[in-house]
Amino acid sequence: MSEHHDIPFRLNLPDFDSIHDKMDRRRFLTKTSFGLGTMALGSLLGNSCVQNSSKIITPSSGDLESDILKAIPHLAPKAKRVVYLFMSGGPSQIETFDYKPSLTNMMGQGLPDSVRNGQRLTGMSANQGILPVAPSIFKFNQHGGNKTWVSELLPHTASVVDDLCIVKSIYTEAINHDPAITFFQTGNQLPGRPSIGSWISYGLGSDNDNLPTFIVLVSKNAPQDQPLYARLWGNGFLPTKYQGVQFRSGKDPVLYLNNPDGYDGEDRKEMLEYLYKLNEQQNSAYSDPEMSARISQYEMAYRMQSSVPEVMDLSKEPRQIFELYGKDSKEPGTFAANCILARKLLEKDVKFVQLYHQGWDMHGGLPSAIKKQCKDTDQATAAFITDLKRRGLLEDTLVVWGGEFGRTVYSQGKLTATDYGRDHHPRCFTMWMAGAGVKAGFSYGETDDFSYNIIKDPVHVHDFQATLLHLMGIDHERLTYKFQGRRFRLTDVEGKVVKNILS
């Protein structure tokens, strides 16, 4: 039935006339005039430009992109993989890691102007008559070898605090969710730039040909209050194949991997081969980069048919593992199940795994909401660290935990003895990292008594991004991509590696 598939393509078949026609006068002129123009321009400019630059950049192949990629890694990497647990919505630092006991005495008093210092607030609390200081109603205890203060909301995380490098002085420029999260993931508040995972995937390539280099998992057991967009793991202007691949948070993380009963898949293979030839044909006619991206995606999808079911199969995980991660972990799509999945992906050398857990945006009713959020994530997070550590994977895996901004010390809305809310706060908040290349059992940076301003060792979002790239062996200033006439990088024109947290 499918014999005709074996007949090789012949371009003189009438079926291909339309393709031939595409190479019409107009197209010929644009293609060739551009080509000739560049050649002429090259010989005009070439000498002076190349002569001047070749003294510095040797040996140049003449292709900027490949020169940049060839120079990577710029330094010996400490981390081989990254897993980024993104707590979307802005978790409160005051209820988790930034212990401010002196606030108790100030409960209900207005936030001093000397602390706020004229800072712009969001429209949600800017018109409040008073900005009443709200201490955390949750207790803090000291944990680990360095007696680190951790909230009672995070008992499991507290038990692995000796493995964490807590940064209490991170700050951002954006005050609302979308720009802030876009800023964290892409280095720019406006959409359109590549995300961290795409940059890493572009710069370092893949360590496992059968799985995507950059995989995204979104928890389903979280309030979907603030939306997440696929552009947060998008490739921006980088070639399409470097975008993050989102796995579904259901029973089947990738749909249609299994063949229906009674179907052996032979003719699909044939169909795909045929499609590949067709795409190649288009590709050679148009040289459209989207075409090669499409071809490589199809190939990846085909390989994933065998690699994904194996990696996604949690049935072989022993009982102890599910006990370690908590009872949620048996239900696919939860944060805990995603953590196990992430560990399995890391075991397969997937380079960048990003988990998103929404629901940290607590403008009102914070005490009860944060209790639930912590309960959903704390045990699995700690289990994840423990599990990676036992397997020796923490040696070369960097774990990052954090949101897009912090929350205000004052209550948004009414402050009572048992209830309050907190507005967005970009000026200081807490993140932690663990694993490859960062100091373990270490706290960095300090905030004032109100957890409002940073008083020591500020770390900007770009500094964090620069540090992350540094740990992967990349000098953030040298990983650039030319687009629309200028070169872009993840950290724009800023970013300093935070040397003091490196081990």
Added chain:
Amino acid sequence: MILSDILTFLGRLHPMIVHLPLGFLILAFLFRILSHTEKFQHLNQAVSLVLLAGTIAAILACVFGYLLSLTGEYDRTLLRNHKWMGITLALVSFVFYLLSSGRWITIPDRIFTISFTGLVLLMVYTGHHGGMLTHGREYINLKILTKNKRIKPASMDQVYLYEDVVQPIFEARCGQCHGGGKNKGGLSMESINDLLTGGKSGPALVSGHSLESELYKRITLSVSDEKFMPANGKPPLKSHEIDIIKWWIDHADGLENTKLTDIKGNDTIRNKVAIVLGMAPPQENKEEVFTAQKINPNIPQIFDSSAVENLRKKDWKVRIMMHQPAMLDLTKMASNASDIKDALADLKKLSGNIIWLNLAGDKLTEKDLAFLSDLGNLERLRLEGNPVSDELCNRLKDLNNLEVVNLNETKVSPIGLDLLKKSPSLKRIYSGDPAGK
């Protein structure tokens, strides 16, 4: 652009071509002098011809010299003098040719010879100017014979900030382009006056204000900036040198003849001056220590790329961790004895380059892993899951750079682990059962 390159190329032939008129004119002069003796009287006939050759050569030298002057890398006054002297010389040579040919007017022999001496002197002087342009004003200078070389000060009390410290830095770092008659960008850095006069971008030095001084701005730009100095990839100034220059501009007002110890607050800069004068060992810059990671010096700078290609064909993942030295991270998970056997030849070629190795799986025994002994620079080894036993530990303990080894779910017993723990380099051993099977 191409045309100007050709012109520059021709221009650069000038220093060679100038030797033609030199030779011809001296030869003509020699013939002329000798012709006054009886024995060589006949040579007088040749003078005219040699003078013609000298004139043509001089004109050629002028043309090429003009092309060279277009590159604009020379001291302008010197250049102007040299140019006009050269042109004059060519004209005068032509006049002498006409005179000697006897077709124009005849003048007495003696007067001709004496004025010929003048021509030769003009030629020597022109040549000297040319020499100053390429080699520097001070290149041929009687002062060299009498000049006292500055003696290195013996103690900090004798140090003159500009003369002993700053000027030597300029000379060493900037002199190639901004000294000795070569004034790129119109700037000479031979004296403080030169700096105050400056170049195309205005004065290089603003007394007392380093941040307004072009000199300081240029050396502190980003290395990739096209205005950065030293230009063209020459090594940037060291941070202590930059600090000294800044301090000199700000605290010594960029003046000469000032003793370091006469300026208040010199304690901040003393150490750095001592480094430049070789009185103290160079301090290691923190920044440099940070970027230069601690790296095992025994790792080869290059690796055998054909061996890497071979391994990749056999489904090994080879990750380049660093280019220089060449550090590799090899992964071949779930491999069996024959996979290893197939790869042995290539692994051997890369033995010094393999820094991380991941052979996690469930089939390898210590017999398959004999090659590990060759991997002297190995730092991290993953063997989890493989049925390896204590015997392997004997082999591993001799790897002097091994820091982390993963023996989870293997057959290694506490006895083997004790053996391993004797290795001085080993920092962490994983030897548990993480899945709790």
